[in-house]
Amino acid sequence: MSHGLEPAPSSGTRLGDLLDDPSLNLRLLVGGDAARRRRVMGTHALEVESPSRWLARGWVMLTLGMRLHRRPQAQRDLVAELDGLGVAALGFGEGVVFDAVPRTIIEEATARGFPVFVVPPETPFRDVIAATYRGSLSAGSSAFQRLTSMQRHLMDALGEEDPRETIVERLAWIVGGTVGLIAADGGTMVASGALPVQALRPLLVDQHHFLDVEVAGWSLLAAPVKVRTDDEPVWLVVGAKGGFARASAEPAVRATVALLVAVRRLDEAGVRRDRASRAALLEELLESGSASSPVELTHRARSFGLDFQDRTVGVIVRRRTHSSDGFADSDLSHRFLRRVEQLAIPHLAVIRPADIVAVVQARKAARLWSLFDEITAADGDALVAIGRDVRGVADIPPSINDAVLVGRRLAQPASGPQFGTVADLDLPGTLLAQTAQGSIESIVRGLLDGISERPVMLETLVSYFDHHLDVPATAEALYLHPNTLRYRLRQIETIVGASLRDPATVSALYLALEARKTGLG
Numbered sequence: 001m002s003h004g005l006e007p008a009p010s011s012g013t014r015l016g017d018l019l020d021d022p023s024l025n026l027r028l029l030v031g032g033d034a035a036r037r038r039r040v041m042g043t044h045a046l047e048v049e050s051p052s053r054w055l056a057r058g059w060v061m062l063t064l065g066m067r068l069h070r071r072p073q074a075q076r077d078l079v080a081e082l083d084g085l086g087v088a089a090l091g092f093g094e095g096v097v098f099d100a101v102p103r104t105i106i107e108e109a110t111a112r113g114f115p116v117f118v119v120p121p122e123t124p125f126r127d128v129i130a131a132t133y134r135g136s137l138s139a140g141s142s143a144f145q146r147l148t149s150m151q152r153h154l155m156d157a158l159g160e161e162d163p164r165e166t167i168v169e170r171l172a173w174i175v176g177g178t179v180g181l182i183a184a185d186g187g188t189m190v191a192s193g194a195l196p197v198q199a200l201r202p203l204l205v206d207q208h209h210f211l212d213v214e215v216a217g218w219s220l221l222a223a224p225v226k227v228r229t230d231d232e233p234v235w236l237v238v239g240a241k242g243g244f245a246r247a248s249a250e251p252a253v254r255a256t257v258a259l260l261v262a263v264r265r266l267d268e269a270g271v272r273r274d275r276a277s278r279a280a281l282l283e284e285l286l287e288s289g290s291a292s293s294p295v296e297l298t299h300r301a302r303s304f305g306l307d308f309q310d311r312t313v314g315v316i317v318r319r320r321t322h323s324s325d326g327f328a329d330s331d332l333s334h335r336f337l338r339r340v341e342q343l344a345i346p347h348l349a350v351i352r353p354a355d356i357v358a359v360v361q362a363r364k365a366a367r368l369w370s371l372f373d374e375i376t377a378a379d380g381d382a383l384v385a386i387g388r389d390v391r392g393v394a395d396i397p398p399s400i401n402d403a404v405l406v407g408r409r410l411a412q413p414a415s416g417p418q419f420g421t422v423a424d425l426d427l428p429g430t431l432l433a434q435t436a437q438g439s440i441e442s443i444v445r446g447l448l449d450g451i452s453e454r455p456v457m458l459e460t461l462v463s464y465f466d467h468h469l470d471v472p473a474t475a476e477a478l479y480l481h482p483n484t485l486r487y488r489l490r491q492i493e494t495i496v497g498a499s500l501r502d503p504a505t506v507s508a509l510y511l512a513l514e515a516r517k518t519g520l521g
Helices: 015-019 072-085 103-112 125-159 163-175 197-204 246-286 294-302 331-342 365-378 393-411 427-434 437-452 455-466 471-477 482-496 503-517
Strands: 027-030 042-045 059-063 089-093 116-119 178-182 188-191 211-215 218-225 234-241 311-319 347-351 355-362 382-389 419-421
Touching (some): 015 116, 015 125, 027 103, 042 125, 163 188, 163 234, 178 197, 197 211, 197 234, 218 246, 234 246, 246 294, 246 347, 246 355, 246 393, 294 393, 311 331, 311 365, 311 393, 331 347, 331 355, 331 365, 355 365, 355 393, 365 382, 365 419, 382 393, 393 419, 437 455, 455 482, 471 482
Parallel strands (some): 042 059, 059 089
Antiparallel strands (some): 178 188, 178 234, 218 234
16 A cells, blocks of 8 residues: 555665766775675775774775885784774775785785775776765755655644544554554553553653663664653654664654644644633623523533533632642642543633632533542642532523532631532521522622721621631731720621621621622622
């Protein structure tokens, strides 16, 4: 089956290419077909001691033998030095210092299987060097064209339904090995076949750079895929038993990493857009007097999977103690949203400065409770508050109000339960939960407006109730003399027109303050 890209043939300049160039008239003196297949990376003319300082593996050395005249041991040492370095061949120029290649060089080269060829007097060394350079340019152009074709072939995978799986499959075909994406926790996300993940995993711990290793009989290349430098990397792993062509595999791996980073960025952008759309709808549902009709809001909720046919509840997720860093940037907010998304739970959610407000739905209620247990188990400071069941968009605001009340109850003690439902509310909380928001607002304003206009009086009343109507404890908390506090309480009685010793007045003010704290009044 054609993939639109042919596997790379063996490329680059070979010694046989130079020998076959009719303009050079070179002649192979030592070596056969294996010598002709040797890759030539470059050519250098040298007449110095220890020429390996100026050469590298795969290069050809050209010499006239100026320092070798009547020095047979130096001739043997030269061949040994070049062979030990991995030089491709020795080109010996005849007709200047030596009429023919010295027999000692021929014997040593034959014993080692090291190629030697003759450069005739009429062929300048510069022509041999130029021919090598031209061949390298041609090979480089071919390699560039192949890399471009390979990148195009991989890029086409972005249009597939599952681009990661397609990219992995195509890279496996290109390199002729097995390819996989390994998560930061060592789990295999997608793979074209079996890889020695268990053996490789210890090598990836605290590693953030390209790896080229041999593990359990496998040759492996591993490259981190990270959008940001502080991300936990996903690893792109390419492997084969017995090895593979690293020279062509490495650029393919690096090109694929860049493509996978692009896929991750697209994923993140899509997640951000989806979260923003869900948050905007929930904010509109919680507003009084929305411009959208209930039918329209219902249809929009259904577009996010919320049809209210299964158990649906309002949820508040918050911390018992507030952080100055803000809740929106906390691990808890990201963990909750990520788990809801991973579990494909239909939901709406908005992150606020102090909490996450959400509506979640699940076919099995146990799935929701398991999620909430997971959130609280992972963070001892996390609180999850659940409101009444939601059977339509009109039930969402009351359910969220319930959750606000439950969350306040959970947060009041320094330690205690991390999870609560509307059934856990006390009598005042239940009364507030069952009271329509519009009807209680006017009552709260009638009771508290006069006090709210005088912040000192409001602070005094709140502290008085927080300390269970205990005058000495309240005075101590406010740094007041008890008589000063009693004077303020008499002023509050004047403002409300009733005695703070009257149970009805105390109950009404207490409920009004609770409603005010929860945003109901």
